[in-house]
Amino acid sequence: MDHARPLPAYLVNRYHGWKATIYTENRGWYRRLAEDGQHPRSMVISCCDSRVHVTSIFGADQGEFFIHRNIANLVPPFNPDGHHHGTSAAVEYAIRGLKVAHLIVLGHSGCGGVEGCYNMCSGNAPELEEANSFVGRWMDILRPGYADLPDGDDATRKQALEKASVVISLENLMTFPFVKEAVAAEALSIHGLWNDIGEGSLEAYDPISGAFKEI
Amino acid sequence: MDHARPLPAYLVNRYHGWKATIYTENRGWYRRLAEDGQHPRSMVISCCDSRVHVTSIFGADQGEFFIHRNIANLVPPFNPDGHHHGTSAAVEYAIRGLKVAHLIVLGHSGCGGVEGCYNMCSGNAPELEEANSFVGRWMDILRPGYADLPDGDDATRKQALEKASVVISLENLMTFPFVKEAVAAEALSIHGLWNDIGEGSLEAYDPISGAFKEI
Amino acid sequence: MDHARPLPAYLVNRYHGWKATIYTENRGWYRRLAEDGQHPRSMVISCCDSRVHVTSIFGADQGEFFIHRNIANLVPPFNPDGHHHGTSAAVEYAIRGLKVAHLIVLGHSGCGGVEGCYNMCSGNAPELEEANSFVGRWMDILRPGYADLPDGDDATRKQALEKASVVISLENLMTFPFVKEAVAAEALSIHGLWNDIGEGSLEAYDPISGAFKEI
Amino acid sequence: MDHARPLPAYLVNRYHGWKATIYTENRGWYRRLAEDGQHPRSMVISCCDSRVHVTSIFGADQGEFFIHRNIANLVPPFNPDGHHHGTSAAVEYAIRGLKVAHLIVLGHSGCGGVEGCYNMCSGNAPELEEANSFVGRWMDILRPGYADLPDGDDATRKQALEKASVVISLENLMTFPFVKEAVAAEALSIHGLWNDIGEGSLEAYDPISGAFKEI
Structure with a gap:
């Protein structure tokens, strides 16, 4: 090297x-x-974006949060095909090894990965459709969210897709047997958050209304 | 949800x-x-481990580091097969999108993922060899490092494998055409570090000696 | 030439x-x-003094701080009279062009410019009172601070005047409409610091007590 | 405050x-x-730009350089009119008070202040022509340099204007009686430099050819 x-x-x-x-x-x-x-209480799945520091927002010091960060805080569906799955490995390690009690998915405003997905799905980023685009293939995880976007202007729809990235990740998490079991056994609770970087606000996904609400 | x-x-x-x-x-x-x-200067690939906070060590605030965290700070080899590759997507986004000037791989002591790989390769963790073990299949990336370990006791060899996780990631990074090109164009420099959590020390990979040296 | x-x-x-x-x-x-x-987060207004390196104190590398340095880190009052105003131009460029989020005025111990002002105001430096003394006319900006000095020995009063140079500069900054607007819009925060060169200490102006406190 | x-x-x-x-x-x-x-050997007049760190380039530590930084590293002509002149005060203090042996004017590539001047003089930045534009009135110092620009494309002419900002500042320095006297007495030497930020190169003004040459 x-x-x-x-x-x-x-x-x-x-x-x-x-x-x-x-x-x-x-x-x-x-x-x-x-x-x-380590004996972390929670796992956090957050974006790589340099503007989102979950440890700062929650005043967390070394030892509290087991943190996985990837583009757009995505969790792919359960797919044990023998290939490398970094996110699935991190979730497996947190749930089965560390037995974290909380799993938090944290999305955020102005997400470049989500914007790329939005552009790709709306036909404006053909380069992301190519097989050898790692970003494009990664953002395929979020593709189902595009179909369900409400009408509106691009900014509104992109933000809705950012929040969909949180909800889809939560849904995909539940496809992992060990996550489902831990939730059923009340050993694990899962949480969805979205952070507005400029306003410093934090919204939590509310399963009753299906909406994100400021906390 | x-x-x-x-x-x-x-x-x-x-x-x-x-x-x-x-x-x-x-x-x-x-x-x-x-x-x-965001206009981050550097990308950092670090472990999910709750004990390693790269922003604390380097006094970095929001905006400085684009951070990907996975189990054992691994980068898989270039493999554009059309599947989801979260780590490769993060590297692609950082290099091609954000044009970061530095890419730092940060390993650490007491890494549970590396220990799992060590146990798996030495025949002591058959469950990690199973096809549906996400952690096992993820740690396959580090398997070539096990073959090259020096003789010694387990603790010494595990630590050597932690450092190998950094070097192998650096080597795998160079299999990505856009990383290789950015390095050749002197637009990007790559760095390997290993942090001893208990001692708070930081060692840097020195390509001349092939060893890690305290900085 | x-x-x-x-x-x-x-x-x-x-x-x-x-x-x-x-x-x-x-x-x-x-x-x-x-x-x-450049996308600097902060502007720093510091003294020309060779002993004060704000980038060293704050571990800042190229790109972080937009730095204006003049004698005694002074900002004159807003005065758009069509003449050359180097400090006002630097502030205008930082706030309106670069949209910095922080503006830090950094004073220091043993400031020769402040000492000159002190001597001038106490009648011991008549040469600085002459119309063609650039240093004297520049230090006129700090003259209002002399009138408010507490009783005490010269050393104490000179140090108080050094700190007054910071506070007066902060006050003068607020006479610039674009500074006032940026502060009101919460796009900009302003900070006053004083560095003791020999002791390596840093004191911050506290608006509640009106005093400088070690940080 | x-x-x-x-x-x-x-x-x-x-x-x-x-x-x-x-x-x-x-x-x-x-x-x-x-x-x-302080007993600095040299005064440096450099730009506020966050990308130009003269102490880094010259390996200078506390005490070596008395540094004045303003927009576009400009020195106005000698004009003892009784008003505030921050740059003239800094030069006066350095020459008469500190008796520095060298005075270095350091320009640089991609200077936003010089670009503003170029746009203003070419009629493309009318807002900088307004009386209350501090940046515009400050850049008036460089206006004579625009008239002497060689033919060429905008990029070439802007870079020529950056170098003119160094030469004009050196010329203006010689209008200060105390600078002229110090130079005549061989107590002071003056130097003009231009730094290409991206290439890390440094060019020095050569009075014989009237051109800048890489050192």
């Missing part, structure tokens, strides 16, 4: 600063985390 | 606290992020 | 070293900054 | 990290800088 390069100096400096302060002040906790392993 | 449940009250409370303080004090920034979109 | 001279060799050497290392290791980032332009 | 807000937490954390590492490791130097005052 010849191509690896040294870390930029500004990150090295910041790391040294972290080690001398936050790490040092919490050394007992970090060592216990290392010795006892 | 009937199974979604309300968010636990303690998280609702913390969210309200965040909104009244950190969000409010940075509202201008959040709004600009919402309006202008 | 006949008077320009070649750069001293030691600076040429250092530049070549920088280019072969820091530049090369971050080439992708520099090129993206060149192609996409 | 009611509007000041607390510093964002990520900057507070980074500052504490800096204090525990870089400051602590250099405490002796910071304390001596505080007690003895």
Whole structure:
């Protein structure tokens, strides 16, 4: 592996600063985390987007959240075909290994992945339809959500699709036998959230109304 | 989607606290992020493990890092077979869409996913060999690393395998044509790191010696 | 322009070293900054003093801070009289063009400009009172701060005047319509800091108590 | 001054990290800088642009460079009219107070201020012609450079204007009696540089050819 390069100096400096302060002040906790392993209460499935920091929003420190982040916070349907499934592996590990008590899917406004899906489904991004588009094939998971969008302008429909990405992921989660069983056994509760980045608001999916409501 | 449940009250409370303080004090920034979109300098591929917070280590706030987190911070080899590939989609989006300048793979000590791979490869976790084990099939990506482990006790070999997860991911990254091209064009540099959770240390992969060295 | 001279060799050497290392290791980032332009989160108004490096204190790399530096980190009152106003131009560019989310005024200990103002106002630097003293006329901006100084010895009063240079600049900033509007629209937050060079401490202006408090 | 807000937490954390590492490791130097005052060898006049860090390029630490940064690294002509002149005050302080031995004007590629001037002079930015445009009135300093631009496409002419901003500033510096005297006494040498951000190159103004040459 010849191509690896040294870390930029500004990150090295910041790391040294972290080690001398936050790490040092919490050394007992970090060592216990290392010795006892992790015991997170919740799993969070969030987007890779640099603007969404679930640990900041919920004041969570090391050890609280087992966090999987992918494009558009999607969970594919259960499909044990022997291939690599990073998201399914993360869910399996959290539920069966760590036995998390909560599984939170967190969507957000202005999601570039969802926008790509919207453009693809409306015929405006043919490049995403190509077989070798990883983003396009990943966003296929959300394709069923496009068909159910309400009428309206593009901005309204894109936001609805962002929220659909949360609901479809929750639905797909329930296709995993071990998720279904954990929910049935009341060992696990699942939650759907959507964050408006600019307004800092958080809306939760309400299964009774089928809508997202500000919390 | 009937199974979604309300968010636990303690998280609702913390969210309200965040909104009244950190969000409010940075509202201008959040709004600009919402309006202008993200311009992250770097992508980070890190583990889902609740004990590893790359934003804390590097003092990074919203907008700096595009973060993909999966089990054992793995990147599968390039394989555009038309199926869902969450990690490959995230890399594609970061390189081709966001044009990040750095791609950092961050491994860590005590990685449960790597330990599972180690047990599986040494014959001690037959359940992970089953076709329907998502974790097992995901950890297959790291299987080539097991064959190259040095002699030694289990702890030493597991740690070597954690570091191999970083190097193999870097190698697999270079099988993606758009990564290879961006590196060749000097638009992208890639970096391998390993974090000792208990000691708070950070080691960087050095391509000259082929070893990880504390930074 | 006949008077320009070649750069001293030691600076040429250092530049070549920088280019072969820091530049090369971050080439992708520099090129993206060149192609996409800057998107800084914050503007900093700091002193020209060679001892104050805001990028070092905050671990900031290229692209983060839009930095204006003048004598004593002063902002003059809004005065659109058609003349050259370098500081006002920088603020206008940052707020209206770049739409920065934070504006930080950073004062510091041992400020020579503030000391000159103190001496001028106390009658000990008549040369600064002359119409053709650029330093004296620039420090006139801080003159209102002298009248409000508490009793005490010279050292105490000079330090109070350094902190007044921050507060007066924040007040003057609010006389710019576009600053006032951005603050009212919660698109911008303003911050006052004072750095003790020798002790490495940083104090923040607290509007409730009207005092500076160590952070 | 009611509007000041607390510093964002990520900057507070980074500052504490800096204090525990870089400051602590250099405490002796910071304390001596505080007690003895600054003795910088050079003054640098650079742009506010977040992408240009002269201390990084030249490996300069606290104490080396007295740095004034304004839009487009401009120096206005000598004009002791009794008004506030921040740039002239900084030059006066550096030459007469600190007796710097070098004065470096550093321009750069992709300068937004220069582009504004170019658009204004070519009739494409009427808003910058208005009396109350601080940016426009500041960029008037560079207006004489527009008249002398060579023929060519816009990109070529803008870059030529960026270099003209350096030369005009050097010429204006020589209109200050104390600069002229210091140069005549061989106490001061002046230098003109232009930095290509994306390429990391540095070109120096050569008074013999009247051109900028890579160093």
